[in-house]
Amino acid sequence: xxxxxxxxxxxxxxxxxxxxxxxxxxxxxxxxxxxxxxxxxxxxxxxxxxxxxxxxxxxxxxxxxxxxxxxxxxxxxxxxxxxxxxxxxxxxxxxxxxxxxxxxxxxxxxxxxxxxxxxxxxxxxxxxxxxxxxxxxxxxxxxxxxxxxxxxxxxxxxxxxxxxxxxxxxxxxxxxxxxxxxxxxxxxxxxxxxxxxxxxxxxxxxxxxxxxxxxxxxxxxxxxxxxxxxxxxxxxxxxxxxxxxxxxxxxxxxxxxxxxxxxxxxxxxxxxxxxxxxxxxxxxxxxxxxxxxxxxxxxxxxxxxxxxxxxxxxxxxxxxxxxxxxxxxxxxxxxxxxxxxxxxxxxxxxxxxxxxxxxxxxxxxxxxxxxxxxxxxxxxxxxxxxxxxxxxxxxxxxxxxxxxxxxxxxxxxxxxxxxxxxxxxxxxxxxxxxxxxxxxxxxxxxxxxxxxxxxxxxxxxxx
Numbered sequence: 001x002x003x004x005x006x007x008x009x010x011x012x013x014x015x016x017x018x019x020x021x022x023x024x025x026x027x028x029x030x031x032x033x034x035x036x037x038x039x040x041x042x043x044x045x046x047x048x049x050x051x052x053x054x055x056x057x058x059x060x061x062x063x064x065x066x067x068x069x070x071x072x073x074x075x076x077x078x079x080x081x082x083x084x085x086x087x088x089x090x091x092x093x094x095x096x097x098x099x100x101x102x103x104x105x106x107x108x109x110x111x112x113x114x115x116x117x118x119x120x121x122x123x124x125x126x127x128x129x130x131x132x133x134x135x136x137x138x139x140x141x142x143x144x145x146x147x148x149x150x151x152x153x154x155x156x157x158x159x160x161x162x163x164x165x166x167x168x169x170x171x172x173x174x175x176x177x178x179x180x181x182x183x184x185x186x187x188x189x190x191x192x193x194x195x196x197x198x199x200x201x202x203x204x205x206x207x208x209x210x211x212x213x214x215x216x217x218x219x220x221x222x223x224x225x226x227x228x229x230x231x232x233x234x235x236x237x238x239x240x241x242x243x244x245x246x247x248x249x250x251x252x253x254x255x256x257x258x259x260x261x262x263x264x265x266x267x268x269x270x271x272x273x274x275x276x277x278x279x280x281x282x283x284x285x286x287x288x289x290x291x292x293x294x295x296x297x298x299x300x301x302x303x304x305x306x307x308x309x310x311x312x313x314x315x316x317x318x319x320x321x322x323x324x325x326x327x328x329x330x331x332x333x334x335x336x337x338x339x340x341x342x343x344x345x346x347x348x349x350x351x352x353x354x355x356x357x358x359x360x361x362x363x364x365x366x367x368x369x370x371x372x373x374x375x376x377x378x379x380x381x382x383x384x385x386x387x388x389x390x391x392x393x394x395x396x397x398x399x400x401x402x403x404x405x406x407x408x409x410x411x412x413x414x415x416x417x418x419x420x421x422x423x424x425x426x427x428x429x430x431x432x433x434x435x436x437x438x439x440x441x442x443x444x445x446x447x448x449x450x451x452x453x454x455x456x457x458x459x460x461x462x463x
Contacts, residue, residue, distance in 0.1 A: 205421020
């Protein structure tokens with residue numbers, strides 16, 4: 001009865017973040033708490049063990065899992081920041097000489113209730129990240145401590161299907177209403193495209209593995225998920241995203257031919273069509289279903305590309321330098337959710353017309369997940385929040401070192417294609433995080449943490 005309860009709960013959390021229009025902080029606490037309770041008291045039972053043995057095994061793993069303790073620290077740090085607010089913008093008259101008519105008062109934010117703790121100007125702006133962080137880390141803990149490898153594959157395919165259905169829904173809504181989809185919890189169009197690109201790579205890895213292992217149902221489900229995710233990338237992605245996804249689609253077509261040849265299954269022509277045609281159809285369908293005002297001409301035309309490059313080459317360096325100046329206001333604790341948008345105007349010199357022109361032309365966004373994390377959470381918060389990710393990716397690095405040092409040639413390479421797809425997907429998400437902020441949206445952050453939690457299990461291991 002309990003075999004798939006943890007997996008179902010994990011997909012319920014990810015699905016809610018993919019489809020719900022808004023979430024509250026209480027949902028984040030419920031998602032993390034209930035999933036951990038399910039993991040502890042109703043774990044999946046492995047072959048040959050009793051229910052009580054499974055509970056003892058999972059309890060022992062939970063006590064030793066560094067990600068669980070990082071989850072508690074992250075919840076405490078980010079939660080305190082939400083409660084330590086709001087802060088009002090006021091004129092500072094205390095430092096103005098009333099006898100000096102040329103003196104001008106400065107705008108400042110009032111001090112938080114607890115000056116020694118992280119704070120928020122507007123706590124509501126920090127709720128989505130809080131929910132995504134808690135939900136994602138709880139899912140990662142469940143994956144690392146309870147889910148067997150077979151269910152981890154189902155979790156990845158389920159994530160791909162959920163994100164793909166969200167992409168299909170956005171296309172349908174856009175065609176019916178004529179309005180651009182908001183995709184709020186997916187991080188807008190940019191965050192959603194990064195999520196779809198990552199899961200497109202992951203699901204293609206699952207397709208290759210399932211095909212070689214002779215698991216047709218899993219192969220078909222993963223192929224459907226990959227096609228739906230590709231549909232979203234090509235329908236909504238920018239020029240860079242479409243280019244990367246197109247290159248990966250071409251690589252998949254070439255690799256699929258090699259896979260069919262290596263498997264030795266016949267008829268080979270049929271399997272070539274089965275593995276290649278759906279991806280090709282999804283690519284062309286996505287390009288054909290681009291919303292109004294969003295076409296290949298507007299993406300790859302000479303003038304649009306030049307304009308996009310000029311905007312990026314001026315805005316990105318300017319905003320990174322401005323973020324460093326904002327960070328100087330509180331380098332240890334940060335300035336809270338969306339702190340860059342609130343404090344940037346206070347550090348731009350009034351006489352710097354060029355800086356004000358760049359600021360007004362580019363809005364209030366900070367296109368760098370890592371710099372945004374520093375500005376909003378400070379050095380202390382950045383270390384606490386990067387710790388679980390470093391623990392999960394660090395396990396992959398350590399296992400890679402042990403594989404490189406192995407001289408016995410007794411490694412088992414099952415799931416290596418899933419690892420390859422996951423690695424490409426994770427690298428693509430991290431690369432997009434340098435020029436955007438997809439990991440500050442709940443759904444991409446949750447999916448990214450789940451994929452990272454699964455990665456070490458797909459690496460070659462001793463027989």
